[in-house]
Amino acid sequence: MMTSRPIRARISRSAFLHNYRLAKGLAPRARAWAVIKADAYGHGQWRAVETLRDEADGFAVLECENAVALRAAGVKQPILLLEGIFSARDALTVAEHRLTTVVHCLEQLELLLASVPGGSPLAIYLKINTGMNRLGLNAVDLARARKMLAGVDNLTLTMMTHFAEADGGRGVNEQLERFSAMTGDWTVPVSLANSAALLRYPQTHADWVRPGIMLYGSSPFAECSAAELGLQAVMALDSEIIAVQQLVQGDRVGYGGTFVAARPMRIGIVACGYADGYPRHAPSGTPVAVQGCMTETVGRVSMDMLACDLTNIPEAGPGAPVTLWGNGLAGYVPADAVAKAAGTIAYELFCALAPRVPVRFVD
Ligand SMILES: *Cc1c(COP(=O)(O)O)cnc(C)c1O
Numbered sequence: 001m002m003t004s005r006p007i008r009a010r011i012s013r014s015a016f017l018h019n020y021r022l023a024k025g026l027a028p029r030a031r032a033w034a035v036i037k038a039d040a041y042g043h044g045q046w047r048a049v050e051t052l053r054d055e056a057d058g059f060a061v062l063e064c065e066n067a068v069a070l071r072a073a074g075v076k077q078p079i080l081l082l083e084g085i086f087s088a089r090d091a092l093t094v095a096e097h098r099l100t101t102v103v104h105c106l107e108q109l110e111l112l113l114a115s116v117p118g119g120s121p122l123a124i125y126l127k128i129n130t131g132m133n134r135l136g137l138n139a140v141d142l143a144r145a146r147k148m149l150a151g152v153d154n155l156t157l158t159m160m161t162h163f164a165e166a167d168g169g170r171g172v173n174e175q176l177e178r179f180s181a182m183t184g185d186w187t188v189p190v191s192l193a194n195s196a197a198l199l200r201y202p203q204t205h206a207d208w209v210r211p212g213i214m215l216y217g218s219s220p221f222a223e224c225s226a227a228e229l230g231l232q233a234v235m236a237l238d239s240e241i242i243a244v245q246q247l248v249q250g251d252r253v254g255y256g257g258t259f260v261a262a263r264p265m266r267i268g269i270v271a272c273g274y275a276d277g278y279p280r281h282a283p284s285g286t287p288v289a290v291q292g293c294m295t296e297t298v299g300r301v302s303m304d305m306l307a308c309d310l311t312n313i314p315e316a317g318p319g320a321p322v323t324l325w326g327n328g329l330a331g332y333v334p335a336d337a338v339a340k341a342a343g344t345i346a347y348e349l350f351c352a353l354a355p356r357v358p359v360r361f362v363d
Pocket of ligand 1: 035037082162193194195196210211212213214220
């Protein structure tokens, strides 16, 4: 619903395309799954699909129903189910719609093989646990899976694993070594890299990469900005100043009075709160842009509003544009910087964008 309340999210098609092409350029020999789970990390799955319709090598989603919807919308590329199937019905759907499915445990493999009519083409991403300890087969189960798959006709098999610390100090080496040890002489295509591995470890590119967060213009690394990586912010969250307050020294701001003015100040009230998806845990001092100038939030974020310091932006009054994150009408505020201040990651900010925020698709 378009509302007159001034908050808007704008999703840039050109930035999304730019980031996908950047990922492809960094891993030129690999094909790339555009990871669009969680409604394209809050950016809108259909916008993402339309933008990459002629360009993505494949789309990676979570829900089987969603994959079917993509097929119904004419998506011809491979579609990967990142958690695989959850029911016998899913198994039939996988066969019917030629979906590629992760198999991360023996139970899932048994269900799949028992449900799919013999001889149907089957594309499986066999996921092995190399240290993340979330999903994936161990060495013993992998050997069993290999036996179970030996007699399956029409099988396209890829081996995959997922890195736990590609963005951190430990990197990927230990998991890569385990992957080689576990797969041994098995020569099948391989898929390893999330955004962090794609950006930092070319040795992980293999046959298919799986970029997610980088497509949305955010950095997977705490110590390296999206701009330094050449990424462009896809989502901008904009609003406006709707009121101004003059404070004298000692005045308090917002619920709990957590901010106390140390000197006379002028503050602006912004039409954006935690019910719009702005993190409530963002403390005073979180960056925000107002009418082309960088400033900071003051006081607690409330449900529908937050406050920011306008002392050094005297020209900004009611109606002045505010950018909460992204490349917005009031300036550029990296979502990563807002997330860091709030003790979270940009993934969570994007996914938490509230349905009440009207979204516009631009360029
Ligand atoms: C979500 C996901 C990705 C993408 O991760 P990013 O960190 O967003 O690049 C890749 N692989 C799997 C299995 C995932 O679930």
